[in-house]
Amino acid sequence: MKQGLAYQNLLLAEIHRILSNKGESGLSESRFYLLGIIPVLLALPFYVLGYLPAEFALSILLFCWLLASGRKSRRMIRTREGKPASGLILLHSVDAALLFSVGLVCRYYWGLPPIVMLLAVAAATTGYLAYYSGVAFLKSVPARVRLANPRLIVEVDHLFLAKGSMWGAERMIVIGLTALGLLTGWPELGLAAAVIGGNVYWITRSLNFWRKAGCSE
Numbered sequence: 001m002k003q004g005l006a007y008q009n010l011l012l013a014e015i016h017r018i019l020s021n022k023g024e025s026g027l028s029e030s031r032f033y034l035l036g037i038i039p040v041l042l043a044l045p046f047y048v049l050g051y052l053p054a055e056f057a058l059s060i061l062l063f064c065w066l067l068a069s070g071r072k073s074r075r076m077i078r079t080r081e082g083k084p085a086s087g088l089i090l091l092h093s094v095d096a097a098l099l100f101s102v103g104l105v106c107r108y109y110w111g112l113p114p115i116v117m118l119l120a121v122a123a124a125t126t127g128y129l130a131y132y133s134g135v136a137f138l139k140s141v142p143a144r145v146r147l148a149n150p151r152l153i154v155e156v157d158h159l160f161l162a163k164g165s166m167w168g169a170e171r172m173i174v175i176g177l178t179a180l181g182l183l184t185g186w187p188e189l190g191l192a193a194a195v196i197g198g199n200v201y202w203i204t205r206s207l208n209f210w211r212k213a214g215c216s217e
Contacts, residue, residue: 012141012149012156014213018166019159054109055182058102062179065098066172088164092131095171096124099191102178106187119191126174126195130202134166137209167205174198 069091103120106112138160146153160166174194181190 009145009149011213012145012152014209015137015141015166016152016156016159018209019156019163054105055185055187058105059179059182062098062102062175062182065094066175066179069094069171088131088161091164092127095127095175099124099127099174099178099194102182102187102191106191110187112188116188116191119188119195122195123174123178123191123198126198126202127171130167130170130198131165133202133206134160137166137206167202170198170202173201 099120103117106116106120107114138156141153165171174197177194177197178187178190181187181193184190
């Protein structure tokens with residue numbers, strides 16, 4: 001009985017450690033919000049006038065969205081809405097819409113093979129898989145452990161909401177590699193790398209979590 005309770009407490013402690021120690025590589029700073037918006041505004045007239053290729057404009061949009069959607073802006077969204085979960089779902093929905101749009105442009109504007117559309121859908125799905133894997137781990141903490149550690153549970157919940165995920169870097173991997181593929185003129189390779197890299201990342205982190213929390217024993 002005591003061994004089972006110790007394991008459950010270790011589960012909560014490991015979640016807290018992950019959320020406390022893993023940031024988003026500086027994307028949480030509020031100044032990055034302006035850095036994300038300004039390049040889009042500057043690039044828009046050049047694209048309209050035909051001086052900026054479509055793939056370059058798309059890559060700028062994706063990179064700037066990463067900068068503009070840091071933790072500070074997510075906290076502002078949640079504060080205005082009053083519903084913490086809705087802000088995160090909105091964030092990942094915008095991610096998915098952008099990635100899906102990249103697939104549509106590649107398929108129907110540039111005439112790339114249908115596989116590029118499947119890769120775009122897979123890349124968009126990767127963000128949801130990573131996010132809900134973290135939600136699943138939070139839900140795995142038993143009710144009696146939550147009731148026994150109310151202050152720690154509140155802190156864990158706030159850390160998760162402030163970070164936007166449990167693992168932290170999956171958005172940067174998926175969106176960043178997609179944008180890099182567009183920037184280099186190989187969108188299909190960028191999307192393929194995003195799918196592989198994003199899924200390997202969150203699956204590996206999940207396995208490490210279970211191992212460190214003692215779930216494999």
